[in-house]
Amino acid sequence: MKRMIIGLPLTFLLATGCSKSNDYSPASGATAEDVFKTACIECHQPKEGGHYFELDKNMANATAIANKVSQGSFMMPAFPNIQGDSLQGLSEYVLSQNKAE
Template sequence: MKFVLFVVISGSLLFALGGCARKNDYMPPAGATGEKIFKSACVQCHSPVSGKVMILRPEMANKEAIVERVRNGKGFGMPAFPNLTGDSVQSLVEYVLENSITQ
């Protein structure tokens, strides 16, 4: 019974991590809004909560922290998005900050 439970938990974990690769080559179309970028590149892993796109820890609730996380990713769960630069990353950051809550 313990072995079966371990397999189920491991299978669920692998499934959950499988959707979020280490690097994502998403390229936003020219002039894409932050909302469009979020819905195209982020919503696969970040589901809205209570009408907000994210719940941010205080240390993540600023432009610099979000840009760094988007560009470099973190661990196995958050991929890096090297193609999100300039206006596209700024639009995404503004959208996230305007539509998130801080814990």
């Protein structure tokens, strides 16, 4: 019995992870830039030179970016309602905003 009482909150923690989830959903017809400027810009401001990101090698591809948006991280909320074409377009937009090498 004691084990159940301890087990429940732990299960809850594991299921929700450390990061919060953001319930933002893209409006229909929103471009990737619209999505970025609505959902992301509060934390991702343009850097000197105008680009938003300086991505590490392992983050500089659309799949890694999409995973980041879907899953979030310790510091960044997950966006489970950005999906499909919106997620793909947003990931490509982020890539296009990566600092040119």
